[in-house]
């Protein structure tokens with residue numbers, strides 16, 4: 001489903017203000033001071049970027065336990081369809097997913113709290129996706145869910161034959177396997 005402002009999920013869309021002049025524009029993408037000012041104690045410890053060609057699908061990924069990550073995601077180049085899947089048992093939206101277009105032209109950023117699996121597909125010729133994480137990479141804590149599990153019903157906006165995934169993602173467990181042994185609970 002598309003992201004709505006009132007979903008009780010903790011997902012947030014941020015649209016940094018672009019200050020335009022004859023040279024182009026300037027934008028602040030993240031500010032600790034601004035986050036503090038609106039009572040949002042979020043902090044990030046790692047910045048990632050990945051470059052992909054059209055049809056590449058990365059996800060759906062998460063890290064478990066203490067290694068769980070919140071992420072702030074944007075497309076610095078190109079257009080991606082971003083997907084978040086609620087993994088939190090007890091959440092009113094457990095097992096549901098949201099899709100949002102992230103485009104370099106618009107500059108929207110998506111905040112994804114801990115407890116979601118995350119993935120995206122590239123809909124432009126190329127895309128540079130940049131994201132901040134609030135916990136470091138922990139390969140031993142990695143988890144994934146099969147992006148094409150029919151139980152999830154995700155519309156990835158491209159026919160499957162045009163989609164490229166890593167071997168790891170092709171082998172990802174289905175939703176039923178996650179649901180049999182879930183790792184996130186909403187208090």
Ligand SMILES: Cc1cn([C@H]2C[C@H](O)[C@@H](COP(=O)(O)OP(=O)(O)O[C@H]3O[C@@H](C)C(=O)[C@@H](O)[C@H]3O)O2)c(=O)[nH]c1=O
Nearest residue numbers: 048050058059060061062118119120136137138166168
């Ligand atoms: C995620 C990550 C990967 N790597 C390395 C491991 C591997 O050799 C190479 C590629 O890793 P992956 O195939 O896991 O990369 P990728 O499939 O792009 O994984 C990412 O997908 C998106 C959707 C996310 O949300 C991220 O959190 C992350 O899981 O980069 C790091 O060194 N640090 C990192 O933080």
